[in-house]
Amino acid sequence: MKHFFIICSVLLALFSSQLSAQQSPVIATQTQAQLQQLTNNKLRQSLVLLQSIASREGVNMLPLYQSLLDGQLYFIKSDTKLIKVVKEAGKKHYSELFTDREITAPAKKAIKKIRVNNKIRIYLRKQIANLKLTANNPQVRQDAVQSLLRDLTPTTIANIAQLRLNEKNIEVQQMMDLALTLDSAIHGKLAVTQVSAIAQLQGNLEPQVRNTLNALNTEQSHPSVQKAAQQALLSIEQSIQFYGYLDQLFFGLSLGSVLLLAAIGLAITFGMMGVINMAHGEMIMIGAYTTYVVQLLMPNLIEYSLWVAIPLAFVVSGSIGILIERCVIRFLHGRPLETLLATFGISLILQQLVRSIFSPLNRQVASPEWMSGSWEINPVFSLTLNRLYILAFALLVFLALLFILKKTSLGLYVRAVSQNRAMAKAMGIRTARVDAITFGLGSGIAGIAGVALSQLTNVGPNLGQAYIIDSFMVVVFGGVGNLLGTLVAAFSLGIANKILEPTTGAVLASIIILVFIILFIQKRPKGLFPQKGRAAE
Amino acid sequence: MSKLSQYFSTRSGLQSSILPFVVILFVATLGCALGNLLFAPDSLFYVSTYTITLLGKYLCYAMLALAVDIIWGYCGILSLGHGAFFALGGYAMGMYLMRQIGDRGVYGNPDLPDFMVFLDWQEIPWFWMGFDHFWFAMIMVALVPGILAFVFGWLAFRSRVTGVYLSIITQAMTYALLLAFFRNEMGFGGNNGLTDFKDILGFSLQADTTRVALLITTAVVLAALLWISQLILSSRFGKVIIAIRDTEARTRFLGYRTDRFKVWLFVYSAVIAAIAGALYVPQVGIINPGEFSPINSIEIVVWVAIGGRGTLVGAIIGALLVNYAKTRFTAIMPEVWLFALGGLFVLVTLYLPKGLMGLYSQYREKFGPKPTQVQR
Numbered sequence: 074m075k076h077f078f079i080i081c082s083v084l085l086a087l088f089s090s091q092l093s094a095q096q097s098p099v100i101a102t103q104t105q106a107q108l109q110q111l112t113n114n115k116l117r118q119s120l121v122l123l124q125s126i127a128s129r130e131g132v133n134m135l136p137l138y139q140s141l142l143d144g145q146l147y148f149i150k151s152d153t154k155l156i157k158v159v160k161e162a163g164k165k166h167y168s169e170l171f172t173d174r175e176i177t178a179p180a181k182k183a184i185k186k187i188r189v190n191n192k193i194r195i196y197l198r199k200q201i202a203n204l205k206l207t208a209n210n211p212q213v214r215q216d217a218v219q220s221l222l223r224d225l226t227p228t229t230i231a232n233i234a235q236l237r238l239n240e241k242n243i244e245v246q247q248m249m250d251l252a253l254t255l256d257s258a259i260h261g262k263l264a265v266t267q268v269s270a271i272a273q274l275q276g277n278l279e280p281q282v283r284n285t286l287n288a289l290n291t292e293q294s295h296p297s298v299q300k301a302a303q304q305a306l307l308s309i310e311q312s313i314q315f316y317g318y319l320d321q322l323f324f325g326l327s328l329g330s331v332l333l334l335a336a337i338g339l340a341i342t343f344g345m346m347g348v349i350n351m352a353h354g355e356m357i358m359i360g361a362y363t364t365y366v367v368q369l370l371m372p373n374l375i376e377y378s379l380w381v382a383i384p385l386a387f388v389v390s391g392s393i394g395i396l397i398e399r400c401v402i403r404f405l406h407g408r409p410l411e412t413l414l415a416t417f418g419i420s421l422i423l424q425q426l427v428r429s430i431f432s433p434l435n436r437q438v439a440s441p442e443w444m445s446g447s448w449e450i451n452p453v454f455s456l457t458l459n460r461l462y463i464l465a466f467a468l469l470v471f472l473a474l475l476f477i478l479k480k481t482s483l484g485l486y487v488r489a490v491s492q493n494r495a496m497a498k499a500m501g502i503r504t505a506r507v508d509a510i511t512f513g514l515g516s517g518i519a520g521i522a523g524v525a526l527s528q529l530t531n532v533g534p535n536l537g538q539a540y541i542i543d544s545f546m547v548v549v550f551g552g553v554g555n556l557l558g559t560l561v562a563a564f565s566l567g568i569a570n571k572i573l574e575p576t577t578g579a580v581l582a583s584i585i586i587l588v589f590i591i592l593f594i595q596k597r598p599k600g601l602f603p604q605k606g607r608a609a610e
Numbered sequence: 611m612s613k614l615s616q617y618f619s620t621r622s623g624l625q626s627s628i629l630p631f632v633v634i635l636f637v638a639t640l641g642c643a644l645g646n647l648l649f650a651p652d653s654l655f656y657v658s659t660y661t662i663t664l665l666g667k668y669l670c671y672a673m674l675a676l677a678v679d680i681i682w683g684y685c686g687i688l689s690l691g692h693g694a695f696f697a698l699g700g701y702a703m704g705m706y707l708m709r710q711i712g713d714r715g716v717y718g719n720p721d722l723p724d725f726m727v728f729l730d731w732q733e734i735p736w737f738w739m740g741f742d743h744f745w746f747a748m749i750m751v752a753l754v755p756g757i758l759a760f761v762f763g764w765l766a767f768r769s770r771v772t773g774v775y776l777s778i779i780t781q782a783m784t785y786a787l788l789l790a791f792f793r794n795e796m797g798f799g800g801n802n803g804l805t806d807f808k809d810i811l812g813f814s815l816q817a818d819t820t821r822v823a824l825l826i827t828t829a830v831v832l833a834a835l836l837w838i839s840q841l842i843l844s845s846r847f848g849k850v851i852i853a854i855r856d857t858e859a860r861t862r863f864l865g866y867r868t869d870r871f872k873v874w875l876f877v878y879s880a881v882i883a884a885i886a887g888a889l890y891v892p893q894v895g896i897i898n899p900g901e902f903s904p905i906n907s908i909e910i911v912v913w914v915a916i917g918g919r920g921t922l923v924g925a926i927i928g929a930l931l932v933n934y935a936k937t938r939f940t941a942i943m944p945e946v947w948l949f950a951l952g953g954l955f956v957l958v959t960l961y962l963p964k965g966l967m968g969l970y971s972q973y974r975e976k977f978g979p980k981p982t983q984v985q986r
Contacts, residue, residue: 349774404960409774410688411959414915417908418955425948542785542904545778580789587786591779595765598775 104130108137108155111187112148120193127200135204136170142197146170147184156184199224203232211242218248222255222281230256251277255285264295271301275308278316278452283309316454321571327460329567330467331526333560335540336547337471338519340559342394344548345478345491346511348402349413352420353544354537356394356516360386360523361532362427365436376441379524386520393423394516398509420537428534435533444528463525470521475556477514487511491554546590552600562601566590628840631923632833639665639829643822659818666825666893668933672926673832673886675913676839679925681879682914684843685872686855688773691780692883693907694787695755697897699884701791702754704804704897705738706747707815711808724806725799735797744811751888752881759880760873767869767876772858781904788902803898810892821893828889832926835882839922842878851875912951915958918965928965 107122126134140146140157147158155170156179167176189197198220205217221229230253237249251274258270271289274282286309289302335357342350363386368378397419405412444462449455478484486507489497498504523536530536547566551558566586573582597603642665645657674696681687713720717727722734740746762783766776794800813820842848853861854868862868891897900906910929917928932954939947962968 349777401956401960410777411963413688413774413777414908414911415956415959418912418952418959421948421952421955425945425952428948429945538905542778542782546782549775549778580793584786584789587782587789591782591786592765594771594775594779595769598769598771 109153112153112155112185116188116190116193119187119189120196123193123196123200133171135201136173138197138201138204140170141187141189142194142201144186144189146187148187149179149184151183155187158184195224199229203229206232206236211245214240214242214245215248218245218252219279222252222279225252225256225259251279251282255282258289259285264297267295267298268301271298271305275305276312278309278312278454280452313453316451319454321575322568323456323460325568325571326464326564327567328570329564330460330464331529332543332547332567333467333471333563334463334522334525335519336544336559336563337467337474337556338515338517338522339544339548340551340556341474341487341515341518342512343545344554344556344559345487346508346515347409347491347553348398348512349409349416350402350512350515351413351417351541352397352423352537353516353519354539354541355420355423356390356519356537357523357526357540358427358532358534358537359390359393359423360520361438361527361536362431362436362523363389363520364524364527365431365438365532368439375439376443378439379441379444379528382524383521386524387517388520390520390523391513391517394519395509395513397516398512402512403505403508420541424534424537431534433534435531438527438532440528459528463528466525470518471556471560474518478556483507483510546587549594550590550600552602552604554604555600555602558600558602628836628923631926632836635829635833639826643826646818646822659821662818662821662825663893664937666821666828667890668930669825669828669832670886670890670893671910671913671933672929673828673835673889674883674910675917675925675929676832676835676922677879677882677886678910679914679917679919679922680839680843680882681876682911683919683921683925684848684855685851685875686858687872687876688777688911689780689876689879690777690904690907690911691782691784692879692910693904694784694902695759695880695883696887696890696906697787697791697899697901698755698758699751699887700891700897700901701798701804701887702741702747702750702884703888703891704807705741705750705798706744707807707810707892708804709738709742710810711806714808715806723799723804725794725802725804726797729794731797737797748888751884755880755884756877759877763873763876764869767872770869781907784902784907785904788899788904791899791902799898801899803896803900804891805896805898807892807895815892815895824889824893828893831885831889835885836922836926839882843922847871909951912955912958914965916954916962916965918967918970921965921967924965924967927967931966 104126107126111119111122123138126137136157137146137155145157145159146155148155156176157168157170157173159166159168165178167178168174169176202217202220205213206221208214208217218233221233233249233252237246237253240246240249254270254273257266258274259267261267261270267289271286274286283306286302286306290299290306294302335354338356339350339353342348342353364378364382367382367385368375371378371381397416401415401419402412405415440459444459447455447457448461478487486497486502487510489500489502490504490507490511494504497507526536526540530539547562548559550566551560551562569589570582570586573585577585594600642657642662645655646659646662649656651658674692677695678689678692681689681692708723711723715724715727717724719727722731726734741750762780766779771779790796791798791803792801798804807815809815810820813823815821843851850861850866850868850871853864853866854871858868887897887901909932913929913932914925915928916932917926918924932951935950936947939950958965964971
């Protein structure tokens with residue numbers, strides 16, 4: 074045991090010494106002096122000083138530039154030593170500039186911030202990008218080139234052209250090529266080179282490309298250049314419009330997936346069993362609150378909370394569903410309007426229960442790290458990850474349910490009971506049990522939907538009410554008792570809503586959709602895909 | 611007239627139950643009215659203006675329950691959107707009252723209601739034209755909900771949308787109207803609705819006498835509507851309606867155009883709801899989009915279910931009882947009210963399918979004198 078500690082401490086010492094050796098760069102004395110001068114607080118001199126430093130030093134000055142740009146660079150008044158002050162969650166951390174070693178917090182009056190202006194900031198950004206061109210991480214290199222697109226000076230271009238020769242990463246290569254093409258489009262000596270460069274820029278969605286083309290599209294440039302620029306701009310506009318449509322489509326699909334999740338449980342309880350469950354929305358709400366409780370219980374493991382919440386929500390909502398079926402619904406069999414009223418009463422009780430336990434205010438459900446952020450496909454089109462995951466999740470739940478209903482014996486029983494109760498009973502199926510399990514299944518899936526919805530909207534006692542009318546609309550529109558119809562209905566309503574939204578506004582869009590469905594039901598009371606043959610009636 | 615009353619008495623088996631109710635209604639209303647106007651506030655017999663307004667409100671709800679009972683209890687059409695007709699009638703009345711404010715609003719604009727000034731509108735929209743006149747507003751109270759009910763019912767009943775489907779699309783209708791009336795661009799005051807009313811037909815709405823007059827008007831209208839509904843439902847038309855409730859297909863095979871019967875009954879019911887709304891607004895002093903919310907419409911259904919559907923008086927009693935309980939509960943323990951209401955829904959549907967009136971007739975059958983056979 075003792076040996077172990079010794080080895081550990083030796084290793085630790087070695088490691089830390091290596092670290093500090095790496096991080097405290099050797100800085101020329103002249104630079105040291107200039108760094109001291111930076112604290113002199115003359116903005117006009119700062120730029121000159123920085124340029125002079127940059128001409129001598131390389132990557133090792135990156136911390137200086139970065140902290141100066143972020144407004145984190147301070148100096149101690151007594152010995153003009155440069156320090157970095159980082160504010161994190163309301164707490165200030167003080168460290169040495171180049172070594173990153175923590176130092177004891179000096180008095181507030183003993184330090185002073187080094188000021189910068191916009192001119193210096195622009196210079197710093199460029200300098201940082203130039204330095205990062207040689208970084209190890211390809212993503213950093215790509216970002217560096219991208220940020221340099223804005224201001225392509227001959228030195229930068231020369232630098233990029235030089236680095237391009239040895240660049241291995243394809244994406245960085247493309248970005249560098251773009252920089253070079255842009256340069257020849259702007260500064261090309263002959264109109265022909267400019268035109269051919271512009272031709273290569275066609276369809277590129279980088280905002281800087283558009284700005285450059287707009288600048289070239291003037292009377293001053295050569296007529297052929299102007300024409301080429303116009304053409305390229307047109308093609309860019311077209312593809313932006315195309316991606317705009319794709320964006321709308323994605324949001325429509327996303328809304329559709331939410332509708333699908335909300336309606337899919339109802340497609341079982343209402344569609345297959347014929348039970349008008351007005352408490353369906355509350356099953357969703359209970360699923361969402363389950364997520365909230367799970368996160369309360371494991372505050373340090375938010376990343377994994379959803380994996381716990383999904384099965385738990387299924388169990389909680391499902392068992393409440395079974396309880397409702399056993400205590401109320403089975404007595405109202407064959408009396409749909411009474412079922413509607415009784416389940417509505419249950420929904421009121423559940424809402425009030427949640428209000429009494431958790432307060433009527435909305436509750437915050439955190440999103441795990443892996444669900445936030447977005448997938449950037451190109452500069453004008455990106456998909457938010459949480460919506461993407463929920464879309465996939467909705468389809469997964471749908472497929473799982475389809476599998477249960479079509480391939481398992483439970484599914485066979487459910488279908489048999491929903492088609493002909495008396496005959497199913499005669500064949501030895503315990504219909505009462507199948508009823509309870511089916512209702513539990515539908516409610517449990519509503520609970521799972523609640524977990525997904527908790528990632529998109531506020532979790533409050535009225536969460537379920539917001540979805541109940543929409544869910545019924547989706548199920549009725551798709552055709553009662555038809556799961557595929559529910560899928561088609563959810564996505565078509567979602568997409569239609571998002572297509573209408575830009576022209577009419579969100580509220581009017583949903584009104585139009587509602588009116589459309591009301592009229593549609595008049596025309597085809599059995600929905601998009603009515604059941605045929607013996608399954609009907 | 612004598613012929614009409616003869617027709618009425620021979621056909622009606624329920625007449626005996628509405629007459630005592632109407633008498634009690636009038637005695638109670640007159641008693642409260644006199645109590646409010648004749649006695650001093652410290653007297654034992656004094657009835658506060660608050661109580662008068664509350665009673666007026668209850669009677670409006672009772673009228674609304676009557677409307678739902680006519681359509682649900684007698685024709686089996688469960689409308690979850692009757693709150694929409696109520697609110698539309700209320701808005702028509704509200705628009706009249708709004709125009710009566712004139713230049714006494716906060717902005718003092720003689721031509722435009724306050725909310726339009728606030729939204730920076732220049733002139734009054736076309737659909738507000740004519741609401742300066744009481745008679746025009748009263749026509750609109752009946753006409754707008756009536757037309758909506760006609761179009762909706764005509765579309766729905768002609769394509770034979772029945773049962774739960776119909777319930778759900780009526781709910782969708784009121785939900786769509788709720789969303790629409792929340793919009794400021796609609797020109798009905800958006801979120802805040804219409805309020806700050808000053809007077810009706812020249813009488814101040816704050817005056818006790820106006821309040822009492824409104825209560826008495828409501829009671830008289832309720833009694834009249836009850837009587838008319840009774841007449842309609844015990845006539846030949848009513849018999850067909852009940853036949854449709856029991857077996858629609860058979861009635862159709864007998865040669866009746868069931869859809870037309872249903873549409874007209876639906877329109878009649880919607881107009882009653884609208885009149886209730888129009889009487890409601892001057893008494894509570896506000897109408898806002900919240901009245902369209904689906905839960906309000908469902909609450910009406912529970913009043914009817916508790917009172918006993920298919921019995922006109924039962925629906926009224928149910929509305930009065932539930933609303934009295936609601937006032938009481940929400941004052942003492944507001945959080946318990948929704949539990950109680952939800953519980954009522956479940957218990958009544960499970961154990962009291964015929965409501966309180968059902969209990970009463972059960973009691974009569976068991977212990978009371980055997981009813982003589984009135985009908986043929």
